[in-house]
Amino acid sequence: MKLLCAFLSASAMLWAGAPAWDIHARLAADGRRLAVEARFAPGDADAFMVDPAAAPFLSGVEVESAGQWRAVPGGGGRWPVADAEARGAHLRWTFDLGAASRARRSGVRPFGTGFLFRPRVWLLRPETFLPGRAARLVVDTPPGLSFVSGLGPGPSYATRVDDLDGGPEAAFGAFSLTRFAAKGGVIAAIAPDENLPISSSQQSRWFKTAASALEDAYGRLPLPWTAVFLLPVGQGSGVLFGSTRGEGGAAIVVLLGQRVSDEDVTEDWVLTHELIHTALPDLERDHHWLEEGIPTYLEPLLRLREGRETAEAFWDDLRSKLPQGQPQAEDRGLDRTPTWGRTYWGGALFCFVADLRIREASGGKQTLLDALRAMLAAGGIASHDDIRRLLAQGDSALTKPVLVPLYDAWAEHPETVDLDAIWKRLGVTPKDDRAPEGALRQDWGKNGK
Numbered sequence: 001m002k003l004l005c006a007f008l009s010a011s012a013m014l015w016a017g018a019p020a021w022d023i024h025a026r027l028a029a030d031g032r033r034l035a036v037e038a039r040f041a042p043g044d045a046d047a048f049m050v051d052p053a054a055a056p057f058l059s060g061v062e063v064e065s066a067g068q069w070r071a072v073p074g075g076g077g078r079w080p081v082a083d084a085e086a087r088g089a090h091l092r093w094t095f096d097l098g099a100a101s102r103a104r105r106s107g108v109r110p111f112g113t114g115f116l117f118r119p120r121v122w123l124l125r126p127e128t129f130l131p132g133r134a135a136r137l138v139v140d141t142p143p144g145l146s147f148v149s150g151l152g153p154g155p156s157y158a159t160r161v162d163d164l165d166g167g168p169e170a171a172f173g174a175f176s177l178t179r180f181a182a183k184g185g186v187i188a189a190i191a192p193d194e195n196l197p198i199s200s201s202q203q204s205r206w207f208k209t210a211a212s213a214l215e216d217a218y219g220r221l222p223l224p225w226t227a228v229f230l231l232p233v234g235q236g237s238g239v240l241f242g243s244t245r246g247e248g249g250a251a252i253v254v255l256l257g258q259r260v261s262d263e264d265v266t267e268d269w270v271l272t273h274e275l276i277h278t279a280l281p282d283l284e285r286d287h288h289w290l291e292e293g294i295p296t297y298l299e300p301l302l303r304l305r306e307g308r309e310t311a312e313a314f315w316d317d318l319r320s321k322l323p324q325g326q327p328q329a330e331d332r333g334l335d336r337t338p339t340w341g342r343t344y345w346g347g348a349l350f351c352f353v354a355d356l357r358i359r360e361a362s363g364g365k366q367t368l369l370d371a372l373r374a375m376l377a378a379g380g381i382a383s384h385d386d387i388r389r390l391l392a393q394g395d396s397a398l399t400k401p402v403l404v405p406l407y408d409a410w411a412e413h414p415e416t417v418d419l420d421a422i423w424k425r426l427g428v429t430p431k432d433d434r435a436p437e438g439a440l441r442q443d444w445g446k447n448g449k
């Protein structure tokens with residue numbers, strides 16, 4: 001062991017077994033300022049950066065050398081540190097969350113009396129870095145205040161450098177955290193303590209419905225931990241908007257209006273739609289249509305399966321909305337036509353046609369869900385994947401490959417689907433249970449296995 005060590009450089013010895021980025025963040029007692037201390041291993045860059053919009057709120061950057069701290073001159077989002085690439089660097093700085101939350105586009109939003117952000121906002125990090133290496137984030141909060149992140153329950157996180165550079169939302173502040181456990185994981189509902197327009201019984205009903213829809217679709221929750229931040233925006237009513245972000249974990253942000261009625265909760269599709277996103281790996285930008293197409297098609301199908309939607313309403317909805325996903329003039333295929341219609345409803349059309357072909361090929365014994373469950377093994381939104389590899393993984397669960405052949409046909413060519421012929425074959429219009437595929441239609445909301 002000693003001999004081996006003799007061949008390592010001094011800096012490599014120092015870093016052996018330690019995370020490449022080791023970040024310790026402490027929230028001040030007033031809950032508005034963050035003091036960060038970080039050690040970066042050698043091998044990255046001689047300069048550190050933050051996003052330009054967040055840079056005005058980051059100050060007091062210092063580097064430690066032989067126990068002495070000295071200021072690092074810099075600004076505009078960039079701080080050069082001599083020899084950091086060769087020797088690593090031990091830095092500290094502060095970030096003013098309060099001031100950042102009052103600025104537009106800083107990346108920090110008010111969350112009750114606290115703040116909602118992605119950790120990259122306040123994280124000074126090497127300008128260029130080797131991805132995939134281990135990172136550690138430890139967060140301390142004063143009494144009465146908490147930190148919660150899409151990376152996991154915390155307060156200490158073993159993750160990767162890429163997941164701190166990207167990564168899901170997190171929050172500091174005083175808030176309630178309610179855990180909804182289901183098979184395979186926990187969905188955490190995080191809401192500010194003040195002015196929440198939704199009661200705890202509404203919240204419970206809402207989350208339990210969404211969690212059981214996910215269990216129905218995938219046999220379990222896609223990830224062990226999903227953080228859902230409920231953000232009241234003080235205007236409008238009902239559930240207004242949702243967004244989901246992965247990389248190393250998953251965070252969903254749901255915007256709520258001033259009032260949320262029981263009916264808003266019962267009829268909401270947003271939470272289930274966003275949770276379905278967590279089952280699919282992050283894909284390249286060209287394939288965003290698949291990321292949106294799956295939840296757009298699947299969420300109403302789950303309502304049908306669970307009896308929360310009538311078959312009539314389900315088919316009426318598909319019939320009226322799927323045509324929005326057909327190629328228009330100058331379409332260049334799903335991968336090359338990033339319009340709203342092709343992204344959401346073109347993606348849903350892909351899923352519907354795939355579901356139909358899977359049911360036809362298996363005599364109704366298999367459905368798109370069999371393929372989606374196989375695709376979940378890729379790791380969900382916490383990881384990144386290649387679309388062709390992912391679709392092949394879905395096909396591997398089927399009696400006959402459907403997804404890759406359909407992708408090859410549609411990715412770069414405008415394929416118009418003869419929906420009227422499909423509605424006729426399924427006996428949707430005119431309604432006909434004895435249509436050639438009337439039995440497939442009647443079983444659409446059943447397990448199919």
Ligand SMILES: [Zn+2]
Binds near residue numbers: 274291292295
């Ligand atoms: Zn979506």
